[in-house]
Amino acid sequence: MSRLHVVSGKGGTGKTTVAAALALALAEEGKKTLLVEVEGRQGIAQLFETEALPYEERRIAVSRQGGDVYALAIDAEQALLDYLQMFYRLGGAGRALRKIGAIDFATTIAPGVRDVLLTGKACEAVRRRNKDGTAAYDAVVMDAPPTGRIARFLGVNAEVAGLAKVGPIHKQAQAVMRVLQSSWTAVHLVTLLEEMPVQETVDGVAELRAAGLPVGAVIVNMVRPALLGEAALAGAEADKPAIARALSQAGLGGASRGAKAERLVGPLLEQAREHAARLALERTERAEIAALGLPTHELELRAEGVDLAGLYTLAAELRKQWNA
Ligand SMILES: Nc1ncnc2c1ncn2[C@@H]1O[C@H](COP(=O)(O)OP(=O)(O)O)[C@@H](O)[C@H]1O
């Protein structure tokens, strides 16, 4: 069986980006990796600069080390047809079911059913074997729903297994739960060094643990560099005259040097104060994250955003950190 990496986090923190970077990083280690999307946003296709993904596993990136990244946008309706096909050998009847809208019914009326199908498909890829018995994929990475919904999303199979006491659905839901609650799975949470996302991460970890779901790593994304240490910033206030002198020596004072340089010091110190406040906040957030006792990785904020080249850089950064 392969490893299942579920990537969640507060919306907008970079879940899709981090899931893609993780899939690339695993491929760079020579692993055949499947990156799956479950929310139908085509975020993966956009990131890898390819056309919209069909409901079909497609190779979207090749690594220098020989591992590949395949991608799949899981569609609940297609997954339901797969599922009915698998258990009931429906054949053409599947098409008829779709015509009469039975699938719309199943996937919109009961949201839980939708989630069972999505996680079920991901777990099928995790368990799939080649003809020679080896795992079809070394790793499956899921770009998952946000932290607020993740425990529910992954735990829905336990509910379904409880509701349907016997039969194929019970079996399927149990098989999925066996994968999700085992050491084959790791749920990673993406956060920023800000109060709200960190709080969601802390709550998310508690919820996942309560649901018996294995928490993996915390990935702190969009980390901004510290320009000056906090001590240096604190010292800046006291050094006002020295700063004015340095500014004027650097030619920033203009003709009437002393006076003009003096006027520059105020705004500069204001910026320094803001920077110091941000660093202090980040220190608090880092401490909150550290208290979770989980492996933690940091990815820098890329000023130019994340294109395909940027994705490879983030992947390399992840590997450097987990191999350190
Ligand atoms: N480390 C980073 N540096 C710069 N921009 C980033 C970084 N990570 C993500 N982004 C950008 O932030 C935006 C949201 O990222 P995305 O992965 O789509 O988040 P989510 O899936 O959580 O909604 C995107 O425009 C993405 O390119």
Ligand SMILES: [Mg+2]
């Ligand atoms: Mg996304």
